[in-house]
Amino acid sequence: MSIIIFMILGAMVLALVGLAAFIWSLRSGQYDDPAGAAARVLLDNDRPT
């Protein structure tokens, strides 16, 4: 049964990675301008800043 402990701990680590990724994306302003992000895809001369 000890395998389940490792599996659960592994799942928890993966969840923490996902959580960290989400917090990073939120902090780096990726949701600050959803309308602009959707529109900028259509521009061929945009330069990421």
Next chain:
Amino acid sequence: MTALAPGCPSGLATTSADTVTQDPAAFVTEASGKRSLDLMIRGASCAGCISKIETALMRLSGMHVARLNLSTGRMRIEWTGGLAARRIVETIVGLGYGAAPVDPGQTDSAATRPEKKLLIALTVAGIATAGVMLMSEALWFGTDLPAETRTQLHWLSAMISIPATLFSGRVFFESALAAIRRWQLNMDVPISLAVLLALALSLHATITGGAHTYFDASVMLLLFLLTGRYLDARLRRQAYAAANALASLQTTSATRLGAKGVAEAVRASDIRPGDRLLITAGERLPVNAEVLRGESEADLRLVTGEVEPVRIFSGQTLYAGSVNLSAPIEVRALAQASQSLVADIARLLEAGEQKKSSYRRIADKAVAAYVPQVHAMAALGFVGWLIAGAALPQATFIAVTVLIITCPCAIALAAPLVQVVAAGRLFREGAYLSSGDALERIATVDHVIFDKTGTLTLGDPVLIQTGVSSDQLAAAAQLARASRHPFSRAIARSAGAGPVAQGVQEHGGRGVSGFIDGRAAMLGRAEFVGANGVDGAHLWFAIKGAAPVMFEFEDRLRPNAKAAVDELRAMGLTVELLSGDSPERVERAAAAAGIAEWRASATPQFKAERLQQLERAGTKVLMVGDGLNDAAALAIAHASLAPGGAVDVSRLASDCVFSGESLASVPRIIAIARKARRRIRENFAFATVYNLVAIPIALLGWATPMVAAIAMSSSSAVVTLNALRLSAGRKAAAEASI
């Protein structure tokens, strides 16, 4: 030369007719040779707009950063070198967009911070709930689990839920602590108690090898509650963004004339009484002022609601908010910006907002009734079981179960969910809500007051062609295209695109003159073109060798105005017209719209007083208005609506902005608000019934952690589904009304 068509290339947004040119130099911040400016852009709505504005700005010399945030309408500009800030704004305005400088002190990040904090807390609670549930499934259904494995799973649950709860629950703990310090009870007190007691109890059970733990319940409770909080915060932030835009409208600048006639740009807030100011054509007056020199015309639509421009002559007093139309004038400031009309209105707005925030929401009333009862029940259960001979841990367990199972999830979600769904529904129909409780207020109104110019009518005068040939119209349009006068614009609109006459000259306050095919032509007031006639809602046009002709104008009613008024009456509301325009015109508009009660020549103060008077009489008024002169009334009113074309202040002062020309939106919005109110009440009724059933179960000690989890999530689901019913309204009916 082929010039780009002005404004949004996709036609999604209306082209800004913004010609108000103010010098943004006063708002530029400079740091180590780099200059930066924040602008509020109006009229941008698509990728084409971003590309058009940003490309044009990047072509200016020394430009480093020009980035438009399409969601907020804010634009960040950074550059080095001697480029004048004025050039930047002129470039944007030249493209057909509106641009106003924003005070660098007001940043967006401050407004979004609490929301981001909630979102992170919500995510943590969500991931933790998923993790703990993994274990709970095994614990609930694995009835033959060895005690050792059960304890292991309990410890794993504790590892996830204790840090997650302490982190995500901070919002509630802090608020509860603050309330207790003031000897008060709020919703967060029972929430914090339930969560923390559940954790402590579960930890105790884990250590002693007990069978039941509430780790899953504590994180799940936070997940549901945080969902409600987050949705609520988002609605609030949108309202805050609106208020921020108001502040950016106030931070205007002006051109001050120094001792030797040297012009300098100053912030409106720096203007002192006695300063000499130069107001160019198209500029809005920042302060109340007396005209010193120059002849022009002023558009007072925002100040008084009068459609017809008024002549300006020296010695005349003008109010802040008037727009100078044709020629530059020199004025002497009579008051500081903070004491001028716009500021008066802004103050009234503030007072109104405060009044509105003191409105007691249905949710708050429910909480006030709920909290003491649940606490009393929990205490009763604790004492009752102790008296009945139960051990202390068991009595505590019962009391905590009562707190958890009567979890305020359903109550906390009942109102925000309905409001978010209703706001989404309104959004699809072209109406934008400023705050959640606005819906509750709109639902309870019993009297509707319309403004005339721009609200009941379209606001822009249109040409009514009586006895004017198309040749004459085309000729007049050549002069009209060069003028900012609303009547000239109506002529230009009606004639369509075409050439402009040569050598066009504006004669301040009287008209324009120029040459068409070498012949002298004039467009303006009767005496200006040499015609016999009275001044009114018309313009005269004369070309050498022909008799003058008259163009007549009219402010048309919005489509469906009468139908909308009839519908409002059918909904049991009374309707009134309150306008700053002349009695004859107001009477005519009232008759056309089928409104029996009307008042004309109303000043902003009168409008506000009328509303206060009605309010004192206990009438709940819905104000519908668009002008600067309506802003105070909009803020004071129990609830308010503004059409999309309204000035910023009024849009911000109102609870809901509707787009489109048709007035049919007004009864639709009220209908949806009433429906939303019904849903909220149903939700609270359900939550009450649920508690009536759940409390005895918990008190009798029948509730296991599984029962608690199922009860909690199903009650939240019922409330959510009931809220979603609003969204699934009859689409056919909505389409038919368009």
